[in-house]
Amino acid sequence: MDTIPLVHASLGEQELAAVAEVFASGWPAGQGPRGKALEAQLAQRYGAGGAVAVSNCGAALHLAMLALGVKPGDEVIVADYTFPAPAHAVRYVGAVPVFADVRPDTGTIDPQAVADLVTDKTVGVIAVDTVGLPADYAPLQEIADRHGLFLVEDAACAVGATYQGREAGALAEVACLSFHGRKGATSGEGGALIATDPAIAADARLRSSFGIGSIFDQAQIIGLPIPEFTEIGYNFKLSDIAAAILQVQIGRIGELLRRRSAVAARYAELFAGEDLLTLPHVPEDRTHAWQSYVVTLDESVDRAGLATELRAQGIGCGHGTWATHVQPVFRTQQTCPVSADLFARNLAIPMHAELTEAQTERVADVVRRALRTHATSARRAA
Missing domain, CATH: 3.90.1150.10 (Aspartate Aminotransferase, domain 1)
Structure with missing residues (x-):
């Protein structure tokens, strides 16, 4: 009997060749040459101020909450019908996820539901491009602007989709992508944070490496630079092996x-x-x-x-x-x-x-x- 799997990654010889190049380079870890090249490729594709390659989309969402200054007790409105990563990210920083219902025809977050949930504790909204279909960003952005809220696009499922002629990943001030094995571009696991503001991207990049930046970059400096840990960071780096695979996949x-x-x-x-x-x-x-x-x-x-x-x-x-x-x-x-x-x-x-x-x-x-x-x-x- 022919077994037909629910999902299957499209990985082949081009991706293997890219991995072989990383093996030969001697730097398979994160934030190396291939990681930097991938970030530049993503920033150009999405017309962004900066892009940060990270270990998964959940990490990107967590970093987004930190970079946007979400504090304990704040409320963030999140799309309810989705893999629960947005609500997890809000909880990671001690804030409160407030669940917005979705449209029955598309399954994407209902802008009217969002408008009805805004309180004086609300600081932002995380919309989700549900299973690959972008949400209604024009009314969502209008609500965010009216109330002074941030808007984050969880584009985990939507690489390649469009909304009003603009590509998913470029539909809000911060977007988070996934490169999990079932996505349109994959490295098995992986993610990215895309930001219009370079400062948001820089903050996320620093926090993704325990708050001390790229060890690869520091190794290029003559002398013995010893980084200082000035704030709590995380190990959310994407390996250069995965970055090399994604450079090929983004092109496909x-x-x-x-x-x-x-x-x-x-x-x-x-x-x-x-x-x-x-x-x-x-x-x-x-x-x-x-x-x-x-x-x-x-x-x-x-x-x-x-x-x-x-x-x-x-x-x-x-x-x-x-x-x-x-x-x-x-x-x-x-x-x-x-x-x-x-x-x-x-x-x-x-x-x-x-x-x-x-x-x-x-x-x-x-x-x-x-x-x-x-x-x-x-x-x-x-």
């Missing part, structure tokens, strides 16, 4: 996104007219990075039973993402009913650049047949 974003988009278009054709699921909605003012392909199941469908059958037939699947406010670690009295509903009914099916036409068709065929098996009898009869 267009190619890999075209392949993902072709899969998404084919799914849309194959599921046309299927009344037991709703396809992803992409508004006309933006494009999708297709990190994931997430469908919303009809309420009559037993998602657990459906997923069990798909996996038994070799089809990878997942629940989509999380409603953060219902997670035990973020116990709250808040309710986000749209997010909770999507969390209960969404299903991710295989999406990556290596899917073949035959595999895509097999996924759709197995899903459509399994839907009938796992819908209630009344719904099947209808």
